[in-house]
Amino acid sequence: MRTWLRASAALALLLGVAACTSSTDSGNGAFRVGLLTPGPISDGGWNASAYEGLQKIASELGAEISNVQVSTPAEFEQGFRDYAQQGYALVFGHGFEFQDPALRVGSEFPETAFVVSSGSVSAKNVASLRFHLDQATYLAGILAASLSKTGRAGCVGGIELPVIQATFDGFVAGAASVKPDFVVATAYTGSFEDVAAARAATDAMIAQGADLVLHNADAAGLGVFQAATAHGILAFGSNRDQSEAAPDTVLASAVISIPEAFLQVAREVKEKRFQGRVIEEGLANGTISLVMNPRLASRVPPEVKAKVTEAEEKIRRGELQVKTK
Amino acid sequence: MVLESFLAAGLLLATPILLAALGELLVERTGVLNIGVEGTMLAGAFAAALAASASGDAGLGALAAVGMGVAVAALFAGATLFLGADQIIAGAAINLLALGATGTLYRALLGGTGAPLLLPSLPPLPVPLLADLPFVGRIFFSQNAVVYLAIVVVPILAALLSRTGLGLRLRAIGDHPAAASSLGYSVRAHRFWATLVGGALGGLGGATLTLAATNTFVEGITAGRGFVALAVVVFGRWSPWGALAGALLFGLASALQFQLQAAALSIPYQAFLMLPYVLTLLVLVVSRGSASAPRALGTRES
Numbered sequence: 001m002r003t004w005l006r007a008s009a010a011l012a013l014l015l016g017v018a019a020c021t022s023s024t025d026s027g028n029g030a031f032r033v034g035l036l037t038p039g040p041i042s043d044g045g046w047n048a049s050a051y052e053g054l055q056k057i058a059s060e061l062g063a064e065i066s067n068v069q070v071s072t073p074a075e076f077e078q079g080f081r082d083y084a085q086q087g088y089a090l091v092f093g094h095g096f097e098f099q100d101p102a103l104r105v106g107s108e109f110p111e112t113a114f115v116v117s118s119g120s121v122s123a124k125n126v127a128s129l130r131f132h133l134d135q136a137t138y139l140a141g142i143l144a145a146s147l148s149k150t151g152r153a154g155c156v157g158g159i160e161l162p163v164i165q166a167t168f169d170g171f172v173a174g175a176a177s178v179k180p181d182f183v184v185a186t187a188y189t190g191s192f193e194d195v196a197a198a199r200a201a202t203d204a205m206i207a208q209g210a211d212l213v214l215h216n217a218d219a220a221g222l223g224v225f226q227a228a229t230a231h232g233i234l235a236f237g238s239n240r241d242q243s244e245a246a247p248d249t250v251l252a253s254a255v256i257s258i259p260e261a262f263l264q265v266a267r268e269v270k271e272k273r274f275q276g277r278v279i280e281e282g283l284a285n286g287t288i289s290l291v292m293n294p295r296l297a298s299r300v301p302p303e304v305k306a307k308v309t310e311a312e313e314k315i316r317r318g319e320l321q322v323k324t325k
Numbered sequence: 326m327v328l329e330s331f332l333a334a335g336l337l338l339a340t341p342i343l344l345a346a347l348g349e350l351l352v353e354r355t356g357v358l359n360i361g362v363e364g365t366m367l368a369g370a371f372a373a374a375l376a377a378s379a380s381g382d383a384g385l386g387a388l389a390a391v392g393m394g395v396a397v398a399a400l401f402a403g404a405t406l407f408l409g410a411d412q413i414i415a416g417a418a419i420n421l422l423a424l425g426a427t428g429t430l431y432r433a434l435l436g437g438t439g440a441p442l443l444l445p446s447l448p449p450l451p452v453p454l455l456a457d458l459p460f461v462g463r464i465f466f467s468q469n470a471v472v473y474l475a476i477v478v479v480p481i482l483a484a485l486l487s488r489t490g491l492g493l494r495l496r497a498i499g500d501h502p503a504a505a506s507s508l509g510y511s512v513r514a515h516r517f518w519a520t521l522v523g524g525a526l527g528g529l530g531g532a533t534l535t536l537a538a539t540n541t542f543v544e545g546i547t548a549g550r551g552f553v554a555l556a557v558v559v560f561g562r563w564s565p566w567g568a569l570a571g572a573l574l575f576g577l578a579s580a581l582q583f584q585l586q587a588a589a590l591s592i593p594y595q596a597f598l599m600l601p602y603v604l605t606l607l608v609l610v611v612s613r614g615s616a617s618a619p620r621a622l623g624t625r626e627s
Binding site: 039040041042043044154160183184185186187188189190191193194195196197199200201203204205206207208210219220222223225226242244245246 | 539543
């Protein structure tokens, strides 16, 4: 009797969970868009922007949306496969780490479009959005070198990904264009969620003389802002306008208009003119920008602002290439 | 300035791990292996964040964290001690539950894309005369109440375990539950209360993260510290002083690696990230003494 009770309870639980996760039949022809994020969408940064993009696609193109947070490469592939099997028209893999799984699953499901953020691969049905955030951090570097009194700044990153290193390289290059001997220390905490570690890393940099910091650590970036606020120095945000995160500390943010970029691609897919390719997004087409915090605008003298504007124009026209290793 | 920053950071990074390790050490001494420390810390961190942001008082946040830690531990104890679930599986389930629940609640309360949460911090409590000492004063004697508590718990727990009748019973249950039970001691009751106290300390460790080491909450803010605490318990050979040494070693090594990264040396950052773990391994290898795990660790009541 007991065994039967347990067995049926387990069965009921399984069926209940399966019912919650099963999808509706894709036969009704709805435009369905999925998103896979490597981190929580509540991070106020990289993943949050992707979610905003998804919501924009839902509201402006009437798509049915779904998003899943995945943490391991096996899960990346499984996530892509699940969406493709359910007949999704478009799936975003939000991060450089999704590019190989996208290619693999893309070859099995030619009817679904796969888009990788920060990727550099393409196939017939796979496109990559290459965000040249380093162009914006180059401008931030100009600001840093011009405003720093100690000649030293710090960069704090989460996990070392080539795209993140590229943004730091851009920052260093921008600073060097103003002051060739400007020192930039870089630290990686190994986690995009470990706020305490990011704060400790920033504290260490400030103790060693940095008076401006740039972060590219998603949710952990809050720790960088906290340390900067505690020591009264300025910081730069990334991926999204983070002025409200620390209104008296964030001088500017290197922003990627991810929602717009996502919307454009989704429109292509919906109108059946999607082509697999690497889509370059930079200052020139407006997806990348350095957004100043209006509250701290007075901290930037006019001649520094002019330098930034000049560099921005040069990058837009293609005269200046931001060198990243 | 650098040395001061390094030592202060080391202490602050060590405290959550120390608290969780002390709690877990008590639990493991009675023979229960609770690997859900990470989940307990995260739940405590979230409860602290909620309470502190709602009330504006960090102290209330700390209390809420303790309460949440006890609740999570009660869940674990209920599953393993009363329903006979496997301890490892139950612990792993707690970790998953905490991650999912805190994430879901955080998004429900603060909006899907999150808003940077600014929490009140635990105020520093300078020790009257000692805080004025030139260098040590600022680092060691101007910490917040929870740091002092963590340090004070070490000798208290050590004395409890080695010098009291209760401690003897707890250790006996951890080594040989059948013998203890044959003498009329309730194995289950001792383990239950020990698990709850362990949970309380773990939750408080989580509160230190959101109210002292940082002043915010993000999903997954514990970032594996619970598992480090588990390692620290073994490293410290299940003794409170050992746990203190382990937590301090880990905290200081973490602080050191950040100072080294900040020095802009051209050494790959991965070498620095490895530092705390490598140091821990080195000390383990070099120091002698057998690992004295409670002999009945992880087994059910006989």
